[in-house]
Amino acid sequence: MADGWQLFLDSFWPIVWGAVSGTIPLALASFAIGLVLALGVALMRLSRNRVVSGIARVYISIIRGTPLLVQLFVIFYGLPAIGVVIDPWPSAIAAFSLNVGGYAAEIIRAAILSVPKGQWEAGYTVGMSHAKTLRRIILPQAARVSVPPLSNSFISLVKDTSLASLILVTELFKVSQQIAAFSQEFMLLYLEAALVYWLICLALSSGQSALERRLDRYVAH
Amino acid sequence: MSPTDPVAARPGAADRPLLTAAGLRKAFGQNEVLRGIDFEVRRGEVVVLIGPSGSGKTTVLRSLNGLETPDAGVLDLDGGPVIDFAAQALGPAKAAKRERLALRDRSAMVFQHHNLFPHLTVLENVIEGPVQVQRVPKVRAVAEATALLERVGLAEKRDAYPFELSGGQQQRVGIVRALALKPDLLLFDEPTSALDPELVGEVLQVIAELAREGWTMVVVTHELAFARQAADEVLFLDGGVVVERGAPAELFTAPREERTRRFLDRILRPLD
Numbered sequence: 407m408a409d410g411w412q413l414f415l416d417s418f419w420p421i422v423w424g425a426v427s428g429t430i431p432l433a434l435a436s437f438a439i440g441l442v443l444a445l446g447v448a449l450m451r452l453s454r455n456r457v458v459s460g461i462a463r464v465y466i467s468i469i470r471g472t473p474l475l476v477q478l479f480v481i482f483y484g485l486p487a488i489g490v491v492i493d494p495w496p497s498a499i500a501a502f503s504l505n506v507g508g509y510a511a512e513i514i515r516a517a518i519l520s521v522p523k524g525q526w527e528a529g530y531t532v533g534m535s536h537a538k539t540l541r542r543i544i545l546p547q548a549a550r551v552s553v554p555p556l557s558n559s560f561i562s563l564v565k566d567t568s569l570a571s572l573i574l575v576t577e578l579f580k581v582s583q584q585i586a587a588f589s590q591e592f593m594l595l596y597l598e599a600a601l602v603y604w605l606i607c608l609a610l611s612s613g614q615s616a617l618e619r620r621l622d623r624y625v626a627h
Numbered sequence: 628m629s630p631t632d633p634v635a636a637r638p639g640a641a642d643r644p645l646l647t648a649a650g651l652r653k654a655f656g657q658n659e660v661l662r663g664i665d666f667e668v669r670r671g672e673v674v675v676l677i678g679p680s681g682s683g684k685t686t687v688l689r690s691l692n693g694l695e696t697p698d699a700g701v702l703d704l705d706g707g708p709v710i711d712f713a714a715q716a717l718g719p720a721k722a723a724k725r726e727r728l729a730l731r732d733r734s735a736m737v738f739q740h741h742n743l744f745p746h747l748t749v750l751e752n753v754i755e756g757p758v759q760v761q762r763v764p765k766v767r768a769v770a771e772a773t774a775l776l777e778r779v780g781l782a783e784k785r786d787a788y789p790f791e792l793s794g795g796q797q798q799r800v801g802i803v804r805a806l807a808l809k810p811d812l813l814l815f816d817e818p819t820s821a822l823d824p825e826l827v828g829e830v831l832q833v834i835a836e837l838a839r840e841g842w843t844m845v846v847v848t849h850e851l852a853f854a855r856q857a858a859d860e861v862l863f864l865d866g867g868v869v870v871e872r873g874a875p876a877e878l879f880t881a882p883r884e885e886r887t888r889r890f891l892d893r894i895l896r897p898l899d
Contacts, residue, residue, distance in 0.1 A: 527694055528742035532756030532808060533731060542759060546746045624746045624788040 410594055417585045417595060421578060421602050428577025430606070433564045436499050440506025440563075441556075447511035448518065449540075462511065469508025475569050477501045482573040498570040506563060513555045517548035550621040557614040561607050568603075578602060643705050645670045645843055646691070646812060651700035651712075653686055660686050661697060662867035666860075668812070671841040675854040675875070678864035679890060684847045687864070688814050691845060692736045693727035704733055704811070734812040735805035740821050741797045743789040749776065749800050750785040753807045761808070768807070775803045779833050795826030799833055806837075813837065813844040820849065851894060855879055863887045 450462035469477070482497040492500065521544050529539030571580035579599055586595035644667040653661040660683045668674050676684040689695040690702065699713040708729040744752050753772040757763040763771075776782045779799040781792075789797055798818055805813060815834065819827040831853045838844065838857045848854060854861055855875045863871045863878065863886075871884045882888045892899070 522742075524738060524740055524742040525744065527736075528738065528744065530694065530731065531692055531736040531738075532804065533728075533760035534756075535728075538759065542755070543744055550746070624790065626790040 410591065413589055413591055414594060414598060417582070417589075417598060418602075420585065421581050421598060424576065424578040424581030425602055425606060428570075428575060428580070429564065429567050432495075432498055432502065432567045432570060432575065432577060433560070436502030436567075437506055437560050437563055439499065439503040441510055443503060443507030444510035444514050447507055448514035451511060451515050452518065466508045466511055469505055474501070474505050474566055475572070477505060478569055478573055494570070494574045497573055498567070498575050502563060502567065502570075505566075506559060510556060510559055513552050513559065514548065517552035518544060520551050521547045550625075553614065553618055553621060557610065557617075561610055564606055564610065565603055644668060645672075645705050646845075647701070647703040648687070648691075649701045649703070651687065651690060651697045651702070653683075653690070653695060653697045660867050661690075661700075664700070664864070664867070664869055666862055666869065666872070668843060668845060669859075670843055672843055672859045673838045673857050674845045675858040675861045676845065676847045676864055677849070677851070677854060677861060677890070678870075682864040683867040684862075684864045685816055688736075688816050688845060688847050691730070691812065692734050692814055693731040694736070696723070696727065702730065704730065706733075706811075733810060734814055735808045735810035736814045736816065737798070737801050737805050737818050739817040741789075741801035743797055743800055743804070745789050748786050748788055749781065749792070752789070752800060753804050756804070756808045772803070772807055775806055776800075779803055793826060794822045795829045798822065798826075798830045802830070802833055802837075811843060813842050815844065815846040815848065817847050817849065849894065851879065851891070863890065865890070 447462045447465060450458050451466070453459045453462075478498065478501040481492060481501050482494065485492060518540075525543055525547065526539055529543040530536075534542065567577060568579040570577055571583060582595045582599035586592045589595070646668040648667070649665050651661050651664040652659070660681070662683075664683065664687055666674065676687060678684050686695055690697050697712045701709065701711050703709045708726040710723075710726045710730065744755065747755065750769065750772055753775065754763075754765065754768040757768040757771070758765050773782060773785060776785055779802065781796060781799055781803070784792060784796065784800075789800070792800065802818070818834065819830050822830065827850070831850060834844075834846065835853065835857045846854075846858075858875045860872060861875045861878045862869050863882075863884070865886050871878060871882060871887045878887065879891065882891060
């Protein structure tokens with residue numbers, strides 16, 4: 407048991423380092439890019455132009471209708487077959503961003519639609535254009551509504567980044583796998599990996615609460 | 628705080644109405660809500676639109692702010708824009724949009740459900756248009772907004788969020804937000820209909836005071852006592868047409884049309 411404890415301690419910082427250098431930047435970069443993508447897709451989806459909203463609809467359908475692991479493998483192992491070779495990190499970021507883009511688009515679209523029509527009209531009546539009303543009046547209110555579901559997406563994404571270990575990205579799970587293979591202590595190392603994921607998600611949840619409180623300052627309780 | 632464009636400023640201006648609406652028509656699908664509406668609003672005049680719900684009065688008002696686009700008819704604002712909607716339906720959409728924006732630049736709307744921006748403070752609500760759209764320097768916009776808020780007794784609420792105010796206070800902020808745009812034409816869409824009865828007075832007082840100061844306004848309301856006191860002309864709309872128009876003293880005491888009489892009876896003596 408003392409050996410087990412020692413192994414736990416010895417492997418803890420390497421695993422945390424895997425999180426800091428792999429999991430967390432991967433999740434942050436993918437989420438940031440994915441959100442920008444999602445906003446664009448949401449606006450396309452809301453467009454009155456049938457072609458534009460149709461494209462967005464198909465994109466969302468494909469992303470939601472296929473496994474993330476398959477998307478990842480298509481990009482990393484599939485694209486080279488047609489001459490497109492992308493390194494592990496960019497492949498992972500591309501796959502995760504596209505995935506977030508599909509899921510978060512629906513969240514953002516619903517949040518935009520949840521803002522009362524009178525807010526658009528009030529924006530117009532003070533002289534704002536459609537784009538300016540969207541940016542200054544609608545999106546700030548939609549942001550408040552979309553924080554809980556988007557936080558869920560982000561927490562899912564953090565855990566999903568473990569799939570990147572399958573396309574040679576060194577992150578939290580890959581590090582635990584390597585130590586497990588070397589020490590043959592699979593149970594200990596995988597539970598330890600689970601613990602570190604859980605700690606990250608706990609921190610994210612409290613960050614979510616803080617953000618919600620901040621955005622709730624202008625609503626009645 | 629007074630209208631920016633006094634009548635005396637331009638010779639002959641008094642002869643020409645600030646707004647001329649002619650033959651406004653609008654249908655939503657099969658439902659014809661406006662079937663040829665004509666009226667004029669002179670500078671400094673208060674025109675009150677009354678009528679049963681579905682009579683088209685709110686659609687008229689919203690058209691004056693570019694929130695609805697009539698299918699036909701002409702809106703002519705002295706000094707521009709002049710919009711011929713029937714011609715526009717065929718013309719380039721871009722031009723139509725530009726003229727609608729020009730219309731919006733000269734008018735400002737106070738909504739039934741105030742539609743304040745909930746994520747902005749009272750002050751931020753008021754300066755949003757001047758600063759973001761009219762490019763007024765922020766310091767000046769804040770000073771003007773503060774003065775306006777003081778006028779309606781809400782200076783100490785300037786950093787509050789809308790949800791912290793009573794309905795009457797919210798609506799007074801809504802009025803100040805419209806005034807801050809310095810419009811030539813103030814539009815009120817049933818500004819007291821959503822308020823608790825005891826809060827109606829404080830809002831009507833503010834509007835009546837603005838009328839006395841010479842602001843030009845078009846008001847849709849069910850408050851006949853207010854109309855009687857503040858209006859220069861009352862239009863009674865029903866079924867998408869102006870059934871009767873006149874000075875409030877005449878129209879309320881001696882309506883010529885049967886439909887007007889019945890409508891007034893229903894409002895003034897609901898239990899009979």
